[in-house]
Amino acid sequence: MKKQNINLYLASPRGFCAGVDRAVKIVEETIKKFGSPVYVRHEIVHNKDVVNSLAKIGAVFVEEVHEAPKDRPIIFSAHGVPKSVVNEAKQRKMISIDATCPLVTKVHNETIRHYNLGRHILLVGHRNHPEVIGTMGQVPNEFVSLIETIDDAINIKVKNTEKLAYATQTTLSLDDTKEILTVLKKRFPSIKGPNSEDICYATTNRQQAVKSMAKLCDTILVIGAQNSSNSLRLVEVALSHGVKTAQLIPDEYTLNKFLESFNPSLTPNLGLTAGASAPETLVQVLISKLKKDFEVNLVDHTVTKENVTFNLPKILR
Numbered sequence: 158m159k160k161q162n163i164n165l166y167l168a169s170p171r172g173f174c175a176g177v178d179r180a181v182k183i184v185e186e187t188i189k190k191f192g193s194p195v196y197v198r199h200e201i202v203h204n205k206d207v208v209n210s211l212a213k214i215g216a217v218f219v220e221e222v223h224e225a226p227k228d229r230p231i232i233f234s235a236h237g238v239p240k241s242v243v244n245e246a247k248q249r250k251m252i253s254i255d256a257t258c259p260l261v262t263k264v265h266n267e268t269i270r271h272y273n274l275g276r277h278i279l280l281v282g283h284r285n286h287p288e289v290i291g292t293m294g295q296v297p298n299e300f301v302s303l304i305e306t307i308d309d310a311i312n313i314k315v316k317n318t319e320k321l322a323y324a325t326q327t328t329l330s331l332d333d334t335k336e337i338l339t340v341l342k343k344r345f346p347s348i349k350g351p352n353s354e355d356i357c358y359a360t361t362n363r364q365q366a367v368k369s370m371a372k373l374c375d376t377i378l379v380i381g382a383q384n385s386s387n388s389l390r391l392v393e394v395a396l397s398h399g400v401k402t403a404q405l406i407p408d409e410y411t412l413n414k415f416l417e418s419f420n421p422s423l424t425p426n427l428g429l430t431a432g433a434s435a436p437e438t439l440v441q442v443l444i445s446k447l448k449k450d451f452e453v454n455l456v457d458h459t460v461t462k463e464n465v466t467f468n469l470p471k472i473l474r
């Protein structure tokens with residue numbers, strides 16, 4: 158029987174960003190240098206496959222510093238950590254290795270600079286996300302307020318509107334953040350902030366690729382974890398830019414479920430991307446599974462090329 162045709166648009170850039178790539182290498186290199194086990198506070202990046210493969214070579218994932226023995230190295234995840242966590246490792250005289258993405262560190266440094274200048278900081282981000290906890294934890298609690306929604310931006314009360322700054326989580330929706338910042342800048346004209354928001358190049362590029370791909374696709378699939386802010390935003394961006402359906406695919410089980418119910422007559426134009434913490438493996442699995450059942454016309458959808466790399470910390474060079 159003749160296979161049915163589908164167009165599969167493949168977004169680029171997609172998948173691993175330079176910050177995730179560096180964090181994974183940091184764990185691998187720490188194991189090479191110090192032997193195993195090495196301890197990693199929190200998932201190094203939000204992806205189970207990555208975490209499991211690092212666990213196999215000797216990484217032990219813990220939620221708090223005190224869960225690791227004092228005589229083994231502890232690695233801080235790509236999302237960054239509050240100052241209190243760094244201090245705890247210091248007090249316990251542990252070797253600590255910081256895998257915080259340099260673009261998150263930049264936001265930490267901005268936040269500290271504003272605090273040193275006596276400014277109250279409005280951090281735009283999602284409550285309880287590790288990056289937000291880490292950034293808020295750079296300054297005393299009373300100097301930072303979280304802004305999650307437009308309503309928060311409309312209602313936030315501040316003591317001194319002349320001593321105010323903002324910063325943003327790096328993995329937010331570009332469009333939602335723009336709206337929130339417009340409200341803040343209108344309410345507080347002298348608010349200080351970065352020239353452009355802190356949303357990183359990888360988040361920006363993956364969202365731009367999805368936005369333009371949404372014009373060509375009926376359905377967009379996003380490979381990425383349930384707790385990956387970056388991946389969840391890609392699903393939202395796809396839906397808000399006109400696709401009929403967009404779905405997060407965290408694992409092969411969900412992928413198979415999607416394929417069981419996939420009807421190419423209804424959605425002959427499929428788009429595929431992956432969040433910044435998702436390895437390419439599942440993308441390739443999906444392509445080969447589709448090729449078994451359908452005549453797949455692969456369409457490269459590149460919006461830009463990325464050539465960002467970050468150095469490893471000095472201790473590992």
Ligand code: SF4
Binds near residue numbers: 261357
């Ligand atoms: S998504 Fe952006 S901020 Fe997060 S690790 Fe990647 S490059 Fe860094």
